[in-house]
Amino acid sequence: MRKFLTVMLIITMPLLMTVASCSVLFNSQSLAGSSWTLKSLGDPNNLTPLLSGRTITIRFYDSGGYMGSDGNNGSYGAGYKTDGNKISIAAPSFAGFTVQDEPPGFLKQYQTYFYSLSRAHDFKINDNELLINCSNGNSLLFSRIIDISRKS
Numbered sequence: 001m002r003k004f005l006t007v008m009l010i011i012t013m014p015l016l017m018t019v020a021s022c023s024v025l026f027n028s029q030s031l032a033g034s035s036w037t038l039k040s041l042g043d044p045n046n047l048t049p050l051l052s053g054r055t056i057t058i059r060f061y062d063s064g065g066y067m068g069s070d071g072n073n074g075s076y077g078a079g080y081k082t083d084g085n086k087i088s089i090a091a092p093s094f095a096g097f098t099v100q101d102e103p104p105g106f107l108k109q110y111q112t113y114f115y116s117l118s119r120a121h122d123f124k125i126n127d128n129e130l131l132i133n134c135s136n137g138n139s140l141l142f143s144r145i146i147d148i149s150r151k152s
Helices: 002-025 108-115
Strands: 032-042 057-060 063-067 075-083 086-089 091-093 120-126 129-134 140-145
Touching: 032 129, 063 108, 108 129, 108 140
Parallel strands: none
Antiparallel strands: 032 057, 032 140, 057 063, 063 075, 075 086, 075 091, 086 120, 120 129, 129 140
C-alpha cells in the first residue's frame, strides 16, 4: 500500500503543479505584469479609433503602479488598485512632454484618455483585449502588447 501511495504521489505531483501554475499564468483578469496599447476610446456604443501616427501605452506592474507612453514623447504613471473586475486608477503624473495637436484631433483624444483613465471603474480582459469602463461614461479599449523577450 505504501508503495502504491508513493507511486501515485510521484505521478500526480507534476500534474498538480502544472495545473496550479497554469491558473497563475493564465489568470485572464489579472492586470499585473501586463502591457497594453490604446486602440479606441469614447462612447462605449461607438468607440473612436486612436488617430494613426500616435501610440499610447500603459503597463500595469505587480507593485500596484502603472506607467506608459503618452503618444507625445513623454511618459506618465501613478498607482492602481483592483478588486475583482473593479479598478481604481490614480490620476497620473507626467514627465517630458509637450502636447501637440498633430494629427488634428489628437489633443482631444489625449485629453479624453487621461480624463477617462483617472475615472476608471471596471475592466474586462477578453483574449488580447482590455476594456476599461469609466464613471464619466467613456470606455477605453486596448490591445495586449506581447513581450517576446519574456518567452523562454
